[in-house]
Amino acid sequence: MTTENLLRVLSAIAAVVLGSGGIVVLFFVANWLVDRLPRNVRPRLLPLVYLAPAVLLLFIYLVVPSLRTFYLSFFDARSRNFVGLANYIFAFTDRGMLIAFRNNILWLVLVTGISVGLGLIIAVLVDRVKYEPLAKALIFLPMAISFVGASVIWRFIYAYNPPDVAQIGLLNAIVVSLGFEPVGWLVNRTVNNLALITIMIWLQTGFAMVLLSAAVKGIPKDVIEAARIDGANELQIFRRITVPMISSTIVVVATTIIVAVLKVFDIVFVMTGGLLDTDVIASRMIREMFNFRHFGRGSAIAVILLLAVVPVMLTNIKRFRQQEATR
Amino acid sequence: MDRLEKALSSAPVHIAVIGIAVLWTIPTAGLLISSFRYREALTQTGWWTVFQEPLNFAQFHLGNYVDVLTSQGMGQAFLNSLVISIPATIIPLFIATLAAYALAWMQFPGRQLLFVSMVALLVVPLQMTLIPVLRTYNLLGLAGTFLGVWLAHAAYGLPLGIYLIRNYIGSLPADLIEAAAVDGASHLKIFTRVVLPLSVPAIASFAVFQFLWVWNDLLVALVYLGGNQNVAPVTLVLRNLVGDRGQDWHLLTAGAFVSMFVPLLVFFALQRYFVRGLLAGSVKG
Numbered sequence: 097m098t099t100e101n102l103l104r105v106l107s108a109i110a111a112v113v114l115g116s117g118g119i120v121v122l123f124f125v126a127n128w129l130v131d132r133l134p135r136n137v138r139p140r141l142l143p144l145v146y147l148a149p150a151v152l153l154l155f156i157y158l159v160v161p162s163l164r165t166f167y168l169s170f171f172d173a174r175s176r177n178f179v180g181l182a183n184y185i186f187a188f189t190d191r192g193m194l195i196a197f198r199n200n201i202l203w204l205v206l207v208t209g210i211s212v213g214l215g216l217i218i219a220v221l222v223d224r225v226k227y228e229p230l231a232k233a234l235i236f237l238p239m240a241i242s243f244v245g246a247s248v249i250w251r252f253i254y255a256y257n258p259p260d261v262a263q264i265g266l267l268n269a270i271v272v273s274l275g276f277e278p279v280g281w282l283v284n285r286t287v288n289n290l291a292l293i294t295i296m297i298w299l300q301t302g303f304a305m306v307l308l309s310a311a312v313k314g315i316p317k318d319v320i321e322a323a324r325i326d327g328a329n330e331l332q333i334f335r336r337i338t339v340p341m342i343s344s345t346i347v348v349v350a351t352t353i354i355v356a357v358l359k360v361f362d363i364v365f366v367m368t369g370g371l372l373d374t375d376v377i378a379s380r381m382i383r384e385m386f387n388f389r390h391f392g393r394g395s396a397i398a399v400i401l402l403l404a405v406v407p408v409m410l411t412n413i414k415r416f417r418q419q420e421a422t423r
Numbered sequence: 424m425d426r427l428e429k430a431l432s433s434a435p436v437h438i439a440v441i442g443i444a445v446l447w448t449i450p451t452a453g454l455l456i457s458s459f460r461y462r463e464a465l466t467q468t469g470w471w472t473v474f475q476e477p478l479n480f481a482q483f484h485l486g487n488y489v490d491v492l493t494s495q496g497m498g499q500a501f502l503n504s505l506v507i508s509i510p511a512t513i514i515p516l517f518i519a520t521l522a523a524y525a526l527a528w529m530q531f532p533g534r535q536l537l538f539v540s541m542v543a544l545l546v547v548p549l550q551m552t553l554i555p556v557l558r559t560y561n562l563l564g565l566a567g568t569f570l571g572v573w574l575a576h577a578a579y580g581l582p583l584g585i586y587l588i589r590n591y592i593g594s595l596p597a598d599l600i601e602a603a604a605v606d607g608a609s610h611l612k613i614f615t616r617v618v619l620p621l622s623v624p625a626i627a628s629f630a631v632f633q634f635l636w637v638w639n640d641l642l643v644a645l646v647y648l649g650g651n652q653n654v655a656p657v658t659l660v661l662r663n664l665v666g667d668r669g670q671d672w673h674l675l676t677a678g679a680f681v682s683m684f685v686p687l688l689v690f691f692a693l694q695r696y697f698v699r700g701l702l703a704g705s706v707k708g
Contacts, residue, residue, distance in 0.1 A: 101498075108502045115510030115573050119517055127611055139530075142610055146525035149518045150541065150581055157578030158544050161552035168554060218443055221436050233694070234444045237451070240690035240697075241683050242639030244658045248665060248679040249450045252457065252672065264469050264672070266453060298447065306698055359548055362641045366662050381550050382645075391554055398550040409546040 119149065162402075169395035173388075183396035193397075196375040199289055203360065203376060207296045208353050212346060214297075215304025219312050220334060222305070232309065236302035243299070243362035250295045251367065254281035285373055292374060295363050300356065304349045311345035312338060344415060351412040358404050377401055458676035459483040465672045487677035491664075495674055496652060497681050500660040504638055504685070506569055507656050511576035511637045516630055518577065519584030520592075520622070524614050526585070527593040528600055538589060544582040553646050560647060567651035575643055580633045591625030592618055628699040635686050635697065657682035 126145045130138060172179050187193050218235060222228050238246060255265030259278055263269040268278040281291040315338065323333050339346070361378035368374040370383055377397060384394035457470040461484060473482055492498040525531075526538045556575065557566065565571035595618065603613045619626075641658045648654050655663075661675075661682050668674055690697060 104499065104502060108506045111506045111569055112509045115506075115569065116513040119514050123517070123521065131609075143525045143529045143531045146521045146529065146610075147537070150522035150585065151537075153518065153574065153578040154541060154544055154581055157556060157575060158547055158552060158582075161555035162547055164555035165551050165553075214443075218440070221440050224433065224436055225440050231440050231444045233691075235447045236694075237687075237690070238447070240635060240639075240686040241451070242641065242658050242686065244641050244661050244665075245639075245679050245683045248661065248675050249454045251665065251669075252454055252676065253450055255672075262468055264466065266449070266469065266471070269469050269471075298450065302447070359550070365641070366665055369666075378548075378550060382642075385554060385646075395554055398548070398553070401548050402546075402551050405548050406546050 123149070165395045165398050168391055169399050171392050173390040173392055175391055179392065183392045184400075186393055187396050187400060192375060193380065195373050196377050196380045199374065200358070200376045202289060203293055203296065203357050204354060206290075206293050207300060207357050208350055210297050211300040211304045211353055212308075212350050214301050215349070216308050216339075216346070218301070218305045219309035220338060222309065223312055232302075232305065236306055238299045239302050241299070243295075243360075244366050246295055246299055247363055247366040250291075250298075251282075254291055256280045256282075282368055283372060288368065288372055288374055292363055292367055295367075296357065296360060300353050304353065307345060307349050308342065311342035315341050348412060348415050351408050351415070354408050355405055355412070358401065358408070377404075454676050454679060457672065458487055458680050459485070460673075461486070462673040465676075466670075487673045488681070491674050491677040491681060495664060495668075495678065496655075496660055497657065497678055499653070500655055500657045501681060503654055504656040504658075504682075507572055507576075507644070507654075508634055508637045510569075510573045511580075512630055512634045514573055515577040515580040515584050515633060516626060519581055519588050519629070520619070520626060521614075522581075522585050523589035523592050524610075524618055526589050527595075528613070528618070529610070538585070542582055542586045545586070549579060549642060553642075557646055565647075567648055567654060569654060571647050572643060572654075575647055576633075576637050576640070579643070580636065584629045584633065587629050588622060588625050592622055595621055624696070624699070627693070628696040631689060631693045631696040635689060638686055 123145070126148075130141050130145055133141065168175050169183055170178060170180060172182075222231050225231065241249070252264075253266050254268075255263075256268055256278055257263050257265070259272070263272050263278055265281075267281065272278055279287065282288050319337060319341075320333060323337055328336070359378050360376060361382055364370050364374055364376055364379040365382065370376075370379045375383070378401060381394050381397040381401065384390045384397060453470050456473055457465055460470065460473065460482060464482065476482070492501070522541070526534060560566040560571050599617060599621075600613060603617050608616070638656075639658065640656075641662060644656050644659050645662075648656075648659065652660075657678075661678050664671075664675055664678050
């Protein structure tokens with residue numbers, strides 16, 4: 097047993113060394129080869145040595161497959177026959193797909209609105225307490241937890257026991273202690289989407305808070321002081337000074353969260369498997385791929401996802417470059 | 424008097440901040456406490472009942488962890504996660520730094536255009552690439568191998584890495600680089616002796632960001648490693664535990680913490696770098 101474990105650890109270390117070292121060795125070999133060439137050719141070939149690995153990887157894994165996915169989205173399940181726009185028509189008319197779109201919009205509105213709003217409020221409040229770093233670390237902590245881990249944490253919060261047994265899920269324990277019947281948070285169609293959305297809000301609020309807090313600290317103190325002397329109360333300062341001054345950060349945070357929400361799949365996949373009307377676009381794509389083996393529809397949904405993400409990303413990158421320029 | 428007024432006016436602030444911090448911590452704390460409780464106790468009473476006798480340490484044990492690490496394959500998965508995450512961080516780090524150096528300090532036609540097109544790939548969602556890459560992997564026999572996952576993660580992490588590191592290397596003082604070049608140093612020497620040591624902050628933040636990203640990833644592992652249990656990382660094993668043993672809370676709670684242990688460690692030790700990566704990574708797809 098122990099020798100077996102030792103072997104496992106050793107083979108793991110060997111894999112790490114090989115995987116990490118291989119690329120470094122390749123680079124030095126290429127460099128050495130270029131150095132063997134005549135002097136006049138060298139400067140022209142050297143950039144290639146430095147850039148080739150990146151360009152190759154990006155081409156093989158991102159550029160070509162994306163074009164191929166676009167192409168496959170016009171073919172049937174097995175990618176044999178051309179079907180025109182059938183997959184796209186399916187994507188916008190099928191009942192399950194429409195539910196996925198509806199859910200995704202609900203996710204977008206609630207997660208973005210609440211995470212950014214809460215993050216902003218916390219960022220402003222936390223600025224005034226002495227234990228700021230600790231409070232921030234606690235709220236930010238979920239960022240380090242995987243979506244799968246977070247799903248398990250919340251499954252336990254939502255755990256349901258029949259009314260005659262003690263509740264082990266915190267939420268139902270509270271509900272029962274208030275004299276109500278326990279709720280099946282994940283199976284009840286009126287609340288299950290909200291239960292999943294809560295997880296994402298819990299994960300994203302800390303992120304919003306950290307970025308917005310950095311922006312709030314960047315507001316010149318004398319501006320705030322001047323407003324106070326003029327008799328503005330805290331709420332007015334918040335609305336008239338703080339929010340307008342950090343509006344560009346708010347936009348960056350909001351767009352980032354929007355993109356994250358558009359691509360969310362792990363939470364749905366782990367919690368409900370997309371059943372009981374909880375599918376979102378990205379989780380539906382994975383189901384088309386693996387459960388229904390329909391590569392045409394899976395590709396079409398991926399393209400729709402791209403079309404939804406691109407405009408958001410572009411605003412974000414543009415904003416970000418403006419920020420970089422003014423820094 | 425003045426002090427009292429101040430304390431009174433700031434009381435709501437303290438209540439709000441402490442309230443939210445506690446609210447945000449309860450879910451994780453509840454799971455952590457539960458992961459040390461005995462199986463029967465877990466399914467019969469809520470975890471908050473441990474506070475009825477807070478000094479009774481007999482109600483806790485490490486059995487769940489032993490159980491999940493040995494019989495549920497979480498131990499092997501933990502090793503797999505390390506085997507996947509370390510090279511999947513180092514490979515893109517090295518390739519991105521090389522490319523960033525060339526894009527910042529080498530003269531060749533189309534430099535700017537190349538940089539912009541590389542960063543533009545940030546907008547491509549992973550989902551756009553899964554089906555074709557998986558098919559190619561199946562043909563080449565790369566599905567279910569570490570190499571396949573390393574390369575995929577490396578490629579997906581590159582746009583952000585190149586963006587982050589190129590911006591940092593580009594802002595280094597030009598005199599430094601030129602002085603070294605005048606002294607007859609080759610690009611290799613300038614890169615390894617001058618640029619690399621100076622770029623540690625940018626490299627570190629990308630490393631932390633990419634490591635956490637890969638360690639916590641489920642999508643790439645699920646698609647390219649599929650059902651191969653021997654190479655499955657912690658996220659995949661945990662997800663299968665939820666599917667197969669959804670009511671075995673003693674396994675799920677301990678399993679969740681095994682999967683979170685490394686990211687939390689990295690997070691607390693390198694939070695500064697993580698935040699910096701996040702600031703720039705807020706455009707990562």
